[in-house]
Amino acid sequence: MERLARAAAGYYRDLTAAAARHGLTMTQAKMLILLRQPLPALAGRLACDASNITGLVDRLEARVSREADTADRRIKNVVATEEGREAVRLVRADMRGTSEAFARLDEEGRRTLYELLGRLHPEDTQKTT
Amino acid sequence: MERLARAAAGYYRDLTAAAARHGLTMTQAKMLILLRQPLPALAGRLACDASNITGLVDRLEARVSREADTADRRIKNVVATEEGREAVRLVRADMRGTSEAFARLDEEGRRTLYELLGRLHPEDTQKTT
DNA sequence: TATTGTTATACTCTATAACTATA
DNA sequence: TATAGTTATAGAGTATAACAATA
Numbered sequence: 001m002e003r004l005a006r007a008a009a010g011y012y013r014d015l016t017a018a019a020a021r022h023g024l025t026m027t028q029a030k031m032l033i034l035l036r037q038p039l040p041a042l043a044g045r046l047a048c049d050a051s052n053i054t055g056l057v058d059r060l061e062a063r064v065s066r067e068a069d070t071a072d073r074r075i076k077n078v079v080a081t082e083e084g085r086e087a088v089r090l091v092r093a094d095m096r097g098t099s100e101a102f103a104r105l106d107e108e109g110r111r112t113l114y115e116l117l118g119r120l121h122p123e124d125t126q127k128t129t
Numbered sequence: 130m131e132r133l134a135r136a137a138a139g140y141y142r143d144l145t146a147a148a149a150r151h152g153l154t155m156t157q158a159k160m161l162i163l164l165r166q167p168l169p170a171l172a173g174r175l176a177c178d179a180s181n182i183t184g185l186v187d188r189l190e191a192r193v194s195r196e197a198d199t200a201d202r203r204i205k206n207v208v209a210t211e212e213g214r215e216a217v218r219l220v221r222a223d224m225r226g227t228s229e230a231f232a233r234l235d236e237e238g239r240r241t242l243y244e245l246l247g248r249l250h251p252e253d254t255q256k257t258t
Numbered sequence: 259t260a261t262t263g264t265t266a267t268a269c270t271c272t273a274t275a276a277c278t279a280t281a
Numbered sequence: 282t283a284t285a286g287t288t289a290t291a292g293a294g295t296a297t298a299a300c301a302a303t304a
Contacts, residue, residue, distance in 0.1 A: 003246050004231075005144075008137035010250030013176065027271065047142065049273050054287055059270075074280045074285040101249045102133075109245055116242045117132045120230045121139030156294065178296050183264055188293075203262040203303045261304075270295075277288075 004120075011098065018094035022087050028060055032088045035064065035080040053078070063087055133249075140227065147223035151216050157189055161217045164193065164209040182207070192216055 012026065019029035031046060046052075057064055063084035069075035080088070102110060141155065148158035160175060175181075186193055192213030198204035209217070231239060 003243050004136075004140055007133075007246040007250050008140045009176075011133055011137045012141075025270065047138075048271080050286070051274080051288085052272060055271080069285095072281075072285085076286065098249075105245060105248060109241075109248075112241050113245045114132050116234060116238055116245075117136040119234065119238075120227075121136050154293065177294080179263070180265085180297080181295060184294080201262085201304070205263065259304100262302085263300100264302100265298100265300075267297085267299105268295100270293100272293075273291090275289085278286085279284100280286100281282100281284075 014095060014098045015091075018091045021094055022090045024087060024091065027056065029088075029091050031056060031060070032063065032080055032084050033091075035078065035084065036088065060084065143224060143227040144220075147220045150223055151219045153216060153220065156185065157192075158217075158220050160185060160189070161192065161209055161213050162220075164207065164213065165217065189213065 015029060016026040019026050024032070027046070034046070046056075057066065057078055063081055065079055065081055066076045067079055069077055102113075105113065144158060145155040148155050153161070156175070163175070175185075186195065186207055192210055194208055194210055195205045196208055198206055231242075234242065
């Protein structure tokens with residue numbers, strides 16, 4: 001457990017630092033990364049209450065935009081702007097440092113790690129509340 | 130990277146839920162767990178600014194206490210009270226659910242995972258600022 | 259002078275509850 | 282009546298800057 005905790009902390013430390021270098025908080029970076037896909041419905045994906053999304057999107061400002069849904073006018077689809085997508089590219093590029101640790105593992109090591117991590121957290125359904 | 134992100138998110142989700150069940154936030158739980166050892170110096174270990182420790186310790190209230198250092202009167206050593214240690218025990222017991230995923234891995238799988246995670250984040254020196 | 263801890267301040271993230279506009 | 286998003290409010294975590302006590 002200790003080592004898993006350290007690996008998790010290390011990952012988030014790297015992500016936070018990479019995000020900060022490009023004017024984003026970790027949460028903002030995570031949201032923008034999720035928005036690579038047009039955002040399925042809303043963001044139960046961020047494991048937070050719906051009321052947070054409003055402020056989160058507000059603070060992202062130009063990096064994101066709200067678009068009215070044509071089918072259901074209650075829905076506002078959040079999409080990343082070009083500025084937002086560029087920020088994601090930069091953050092992900094900065095995460096290369098972390099990825100490189102992966103790269104240094106041999107092919108078998110990587111496959112093994114994938115499999116073991118997958119067995120630890122087979123599901124990714126983060127419930128809100 | 131995706132799978133590492135999911136594993137990290139899964140770990141913290143479990144920890145947050147376990148902590149909440151016992152009246153703690155994730156950060157408070159992490160701090161209390163660190164305090165199993167009498168706290169080396171202060172808490173650069175939490176990867177946060179010194180000014181946060183004050184409020185963090187305040188909010189932990191009875192689960193923690195400040196003790197004056199005999200050698201250097203500027204220093205206040207933070208130690209977990211029995212109530213604090215009990216809270217840690219309960220949280221860690223609740224994390225068994227997560228640990229069990231480990232237990233289901235065979236012996237070799239566990240050793241391999243330890244080694245691979247260790248190679249990803251060999252150091253745990255979290256710099257403040 | 260330098261360091262430890264605190265206070266003051268400000269911003270982000272979070273949840274709950276009440277509200278609106280749609281459906 | 283129910284749902285999607287918002288607003289208002291409150292609390293927790295964070296950093297910066299200024300400060301007191303001690304070294």
